[in-house]
Amino acid sequence: MKLNWGTGIVIAFVAFIAFIMYFVINMSAVDKYDTSLVTEDYYKQELEYQSDIDKESNAKTLENDITWKRTEDGLLISFPEDLNIDNITGKVFLYRPSNKQLDFESSISLSNHNLLIPDKRLLDGRWNIKVDWQYRGKSYLFKKAIVY
Numbered sequence: 001m002k003l004n005w006g007t008g009i010v011i012a013f014v015a016f017i018a019f020i021m022y023f024v025i026n027m028s029a030v031d032k033y034d035t036s037l038v039t040e041d042y043y044k045q046e047l048e049y050q051s052d053i054d055k056e057s058n059a060k061t062l063e064n065d066i067t068w069k070r071t072e073d074g075l076l077i078s079f080p081e082d083l084n085i086d087n088i089t090g091k092v093f094l095y096r097p098s099n100k101q102l103d104f105e106s107s108i109s110l111s112n113h114n115l116l117i118p119d120k121r122l123l124d125g126r127w128n129i130k131v132d133w134q135y136r137g138k139s140y141l142f143k144k145a146i147v148y
Contacts, residue, residue: 051139052141052143054139055132055139055140055141056140056141056143058138058139058140058141059140059141059142062080062140063080063082064080064081064082065080065142066078066079066080066131066142068129068144068146070148071116072119073116073118073119074116074117074118074119074120074121074122075116075117075119075122075129075148076114076115076116076117077092077114077115077116077117077129077131078113078114078115079110079113079114079115079133080113081113083113083135085110085111085112085113087135087136088108088110088133088134088135089108089133089134090107090108090131090132090133090134091105091106091107091108091131091132091133092105092106092107092108092115092117092129092130092131092132093105093129093130093131093132094106094117094121094122094127094128094129094130095127095128095129095130096123096125096126096127096128097126097128098125098126102123104121108131108133122148123148124148125147125148126145126146126147126148127145127146127147127148128143128144128145128146129142129143129144129145129146130142130143131143
């Protein structure tokens with residue numbers, strides 16, 4: 001059978017379409033190439049961004065900011081010593097960029113200016129920590145990317 005230029009063009013088109021279809025199916029079926037948003041309520045968080053900037057500015061006015069360190073028991077978050085712990089309220093969000101099933105949120109309940117997040121809740125690796133807290137009616141925000 002003789003192969004003319006018309007048949008060659010058809011074979012090239014079919015090969016190209018098969019090549020593109022392979023990548024389309026591969027990208028949509030393989031979890032490794034997941035293209036979902038970072039968070040489910042991304043647009044809502046974007047609208048609250050100015051509020052977060054204001055809270056971070058408030059935190060910069062404090063004499064001492066929140067600190068953290070890894071201990072044998074877990075992640076120890078320390079609030080400024082000069083504040084009354086009875087007036088501190090808020091939430092701690094821990095976000096794992098590689099696996100959203102590990103994300104969690106915890107209310108702030110302090111003992112001696114410290115909040116301990118147990119070691120069993122945290123895996124080694126990168127975490128984004130966000131402490132959204134209030135003290136005497138004023139809101140503050142502490143954000144940090146940490147490696148636990």
